[in-house]
Amino acid sequence: MPKIDKNIIDRILEVARIEEVIGDVLGSYDHGNRAGLKKCGVRYEALCPFHADKSLGSFVVYPKGNCYKCFSCGAKGGVVDFLMEHEHLSYPDAIRWLGKKYNIDVDNVDVNWTYTPRPAPPPLEMLELPASMVTATYKALANESDNLVNWMKRGICWDNVQRKRLDENLHNYHVGHGKNGHTIFWQIDEFGRVRTGKMMKYKPDGHRDKESSWNFDFIHSVLSRTFHDNDPWPYPHIFNPDKQEARLTFFGMHLLNHFPNAAIKIVESEKTAILMATAYGNHTMDLWMACGGLEMITRERLQPLIDQNRRIILYPDRDGIDKWMAKAEQMHYSRITVDTEPVTKWWKPEDGEKADIADVVVRILNQSERLTNVRDVAEKMPQVKPLLDNLNLEVEDE
Ligand SMILES: [Zn+2]
Incomplete structure (x- = not known):
């Protein structure tokens, strides 16, 4: 297996949610599964999967910190730790497990790689304008x-x-x-x-x-x-x-x-x-x-x-x-x-210290246009003036 790109690891660690990963592995308590993950206010609890646990309270999952901790046996960590410990995966395979869950291609990334947006938009706190x-x-x-x-x-x-x-x-x-x-x-x-x-x-x-x-x-x-x-x-x-x-x-x-x-x-x-x-x-x-x-x-x-x-x-x-x-x-x-x-490179003192990007770019656009005017060419480059005179080019007044 090739080495996994660091950007991909960063991205996976950003999107992976501890409560979703543990919920996938242990199942949800709500479905009659006593060993499953149960929402308790802002955190989640479950029977600890790392020791013979008999009642809820020891094993806590914190969505805010994106981590878990067992107060009885001391097991703790984040998404990758959980998968390595519980599913006995290596670090790269834990990343691949997460890539599969979150639809992120881990091993076949090339320069033309495109991300497919998630199908459904998440709910917006405020409603949209028409x-x-x-x-x-x-x-x-x-x-x-x-x-x-x-x-x-x-x-x-x-x-x-x-x-x-x-x-x-x-x-x-x-x-x-x-x-x-x-x-x-x-x-x-x-x-x-x-x-x-x-x-x-x-x-x-x-x-x-x-x-x-x-x-x-x-x-x-x-x-x-x-x-x-x-x-x-x-x-x-x-x-x-x-x-x-x-x-x-x-x-x-x-x-x-x-x-x-x-x-x-x-x-x-x-x-x-x-x-x-x-x-x-x-x-x-x-x-x-x-x-x-x-x-x-x-x-x-x-x-x-x-x-x-x-x-x-x-x-x-x-x-x-x-x-x-x-x-x-x-x-x-x-x-x-x-x-x-x-x-910096495009900026010139004539733009002034307070010039913003728009000022600099507009000056460049307007200058390059002016140089196509015969009068300006003659003025900026005196050495070509005889040539222009020889060609008998008319200078149009605006
Ligand atoms: Zn435990």
């Missing part, structure tokens, strides 16, 4: 009243491929527009459930409008404010305003399963995600997402990506490199890295 809310915000976008979208379409020198991609991306990422001037970035999870929308105002130059009133909000906050606490919430079947804590996800998460082999490239802002996805494309190798801020990067929110064993690359802005690197380390996931190239 998809019709999302589509309703497309309409205003079509009126060309959205500052950010107008700037993206006219303020950047895209080539023809990119121009087409921009339209596709605005649609695929579900960018909407509210009647009070907000650009709306819908947050839709990997199962296609609409969780909320982030509402932000932009200036005509494509930068955030932080001066005007009510320039930032979330759809779910607006919905909960619309009704007083005393009034009954009129739409309990579509949205529960009391359960908001787990609501946020990454912008672009709904595209995850459309790009099964892609590395996930995470930037801070939604605007940058769309810019990068337009300049460089979402394709089989890359998928761009936005986290919405460093504090939004948590193990919980990364879990859908970790479950699929995805490569995760974080792209900090220039002022956040150290913090983002520290954050990547805290995630305890071997396939997460930080790429600072756009804000």
Whole structure:
């Protein structure tokens, strides 16, 4: 048998639950099986399988710690220990046992390996918003009243491929527009459930409008404010305003399963995600997402990506490199890295110290376009001016 890949072991140990493994081996107490696992509050108990146990109480299974302990004979450990002890398996065979249970291929992993998502979505703490809310915000976008979208379409020198991609991306990422001037970035999870929308105002130059009133909000906050606490919430079947804590996800998460082999490239802002996805494309190798801020990067929110064993690359802005690197380390996931190239190698002093990735990329896009203009070529490269003069090239005025 070949050596098992460390990533696979990590992933298996992440998903394997002690109560599920022991429950599988011993069976459940509820089905008239006296030796089976019995739920007692937040923990489980069973007759200890490692000594001649006669009554419940000694052998305890702790889901929170993902471990078990017998207070009589001292047996203790985690999922792998249990299988090695009870089923007399070697360490690699215990991992293979878990791989089989959790549908993770252990020995036939290759570079093109794809993870098949679990068939049924787990229950969501809060209910989802109706998809019709999302589509309703497309309409205003079509009126060309959205500052950010107008700037993206006219303020950047895209080539023809990119121009087409921009339209596709605005649609695929579900960018909407509210009647009070907000650009709306819908947050839709990997199962296609609409969780909320982030509402932000932009200036005509494509930068955030932080001066005007009510320039930032979330759809779910607006919905909960619309009704007083005393009034009954009129739409309990579509949205529960009391359960908001787990609501946020990454912008672009709904595209995850459309790009099964892609590395996930995470930037801070939604605007940058769309810019990068337009300049460089979402394709089989890359998928761009936005986290919405460093504090939004948590193990919980990364879990859908970790479950699929995805490569995760974080792209900090220039002022956040150290913090983002520290954050990547805290995630305890071997396939997460930080790429600072756009804000170091691509960055130029003319971008300014405060330039974010979007500023740098837009400057590059607009500069490369300008160089195709004869006047600019002559200006930037005086040595070719005689050649241009000889060719008698007309310089068009804009
Ligand atoms: Zn025992």
